[in-house]
Amino acid sequence: MLITCPYCGPRDVIEFTYQGDGNRERPDPVSQNFEAWNAYVYDRLNPAGDHNEIWQHSGGCRAHLRVVRNTLTHEISRVAFVRGDHGSAARPKAEDEA
């Protein structure tokens, strides 16, 4: 699997660290909304299809990246820096479940 870092170019997945599901929205740190915190910590969409996720190019430029990867084919359709990216691809619909 290759991930094309917008800064470094295509690199082997071994250079990257998976930071998990990019769909989750961290509640305001001072929030005491337990439902929101519970959902953030424990609930996952886990789609079979396009998945919005965060990877760090830890063995390269160390940037955090927002990646849209298909969990059935490992095909990557989008890579962007997390910073400045407001998740336009957030919560993609699982294609095979139409």
Next chain:
Amino acid sequence: MAEYSAFSLLANALKGNKDWKPAWRKPDPKASYDVIIIGGGGHGLATAYYLAKEHGITNVAVLEKGWLGSGNVGRNTTAVRSNYLLPANTRFYEHSMKMWENLSHELNYNVMFSQRGCLNLAHTPTQFDDYARRGNAMRHLGVDAELMTPAEIKRLIPALDISSEARFPVVGGLMQRRAGTARHDAVAWGYARGADRRGVDIVENCEVTGFLRDGDRVTGVTTSRGDIRAKKVAVAVAGSTGRVMHLAGIETMPIESHVLQAFVTESLKPFIDTVVTFGMGHFYMSQSDKGGLVYGGDIDGYNSYAQRGNLPIVDEVMSEMLALFPGLARVRMLRSWGGVCDMSMDGSPIITTGPLPGMYLNCGWCYGGFKATPASGWTFAWTIAKDEPHDFNAPFTLDRFHRGLVIDDKGQGANPRLH
């Protein structure tokens, strides 16, 4: 139906093995059942078997999208053990272990359960202390556990590098002698035949594509072979839990699907007669009765439904193998494959009524659910029949995360890829 005995084996051998009968029927699905079980893996089949045998509920169908045993029950590395730390896990897996000890007899099917032991290697004094703590916790609950010294370990596994020059020297280990391995396909086939013989319909090539609903209540399923109604619908689909729950309109679950790979070498003469695990990374190995070394390591570590793995883990597992057994460097790997695991947020399973009325859920087995197969089926059948959990699965609820009652044996937090 085919019954196995010394006499039937001999008689069929003398007749050229031409008269064996199929172990289960291939029925078409009926229009309705008392219970539908989605998923013809080990857990679904065991559930059907115990529903019929323990609770007299025989109007049951097991619906399997592929062929029986095509999921993780036929893809795992067959290790069976009950060496957990937390009481909820220890009790549950030890119940399973006791069922394994009688399973071939119970099913009249040789599942080749082999109590060759399972040894966890420690590579630092701290890790050894941690194993002592786990061993004590196990013994408190009546489970066998013993600490081993490097010299004892060397006698047990001569090929292991325990020298101080080893990349990760061995300082000791925790052994569970009653642990071991079983023939995974035989477990599926044995439960399938036992369930079939008690009247359960096992319907292969029947994919569940949606749920029939009456308001909130689940009243059946839509499938690639038509609609089927049921009073109760039980889901035991392991790595497909997320997808099947989406079909029921349940958007999120405390589950992520990850792929786990396994590997087998060419056949060798007897090389190792226990299951050994490497405590410094994630590697474990045993030898099958055919002679191949069966081994694996970590999950690939990112969400996947692909049922195949990627190369970095292959590389990592091989280097861990060589750190322990330098002598295996020139042995050839024969084959490898992947299975999709439903990694839960605390590494422990979910066996429960719900989450919708009329539905029952069995999932979150991570990469350790083969050993659970008998107890999983037994407690799930109890839960379906009585609409309440047995003591053994009462802690394994779906809402334990939100209630702060997680069962996190490894202490990794809500991080599925680390469990």
